[in-house]
Amino acid sequence: MARLARLYIPECPVLLQLQGVNGQAVFNTRDAFSVFHARLLPSAQEERVLIHAYAMTPGQVLLLMHAPNADAAGRFVQNLNRHFSAWARVQAPNVSTLWEARFKSTVVQPGVRSLKACLYVEQLPLRGRNTDDLATYPWSSFGAHAGVVNEPWLVDLPSYWGLGNTPFERQSRYRHFADHGLSQADLAALGHCLDKGWLWGDDDFALTVAELANRSPRPRPRGRPAKVL
16 A cells, blocks of 8 residues: 655644654763754754744654645654764764654644644653653753743744733743643544544544645545445
8 A cells, every 4th residue: 555645734733753763762861862952943944844842752752843845844854863863873883773764744733733732742751751840851842831941943833822912921821721731532632643644633624624735634434435326
């Protein structure tokens, strides 16, 4: 069966996942985290993508971004890995492959779902038990959205801006939003869509953007189409 093209829908956030090969850790030192983190902005600028949210754990990276076209996410990942892998090979010359060959990605409906996807990204360290306190975890954009640290290179989602008229209001309401967390249904649905590459959005939105997408945003019904009499 032919591999599906990566889903792309103009003006919709892209959720992207990188995983260490065979589940192995990629970031084994603080320097490794720092070098990869420092490369996010230059690679984004060079490939004209905007990063809304990120989280890094030893064996996984999640990113929520805006891509200007269907190929931009792939070019961004190549750019990012080309520079990071060159540094990593100097540190560990015997390690040839860091990441799984194909990264996972999907598209998220703008609005409240995009805000949930932002939190989904940032809570990766909690789900992976890498921290008990996201506010002090250094490798996630949660601290920036919660008002703990300043990362001006991040581009806030419209749904984040809609939380309030001032930075304090937005940060306070995002912390409140995070305290309630994501439902198990949201976690399962978004994880499934990321794994399979299908749109995370409601049925009406899927119908609306079907003509704009580069491929079908949802799985097609199994079997032959019903005959029209």
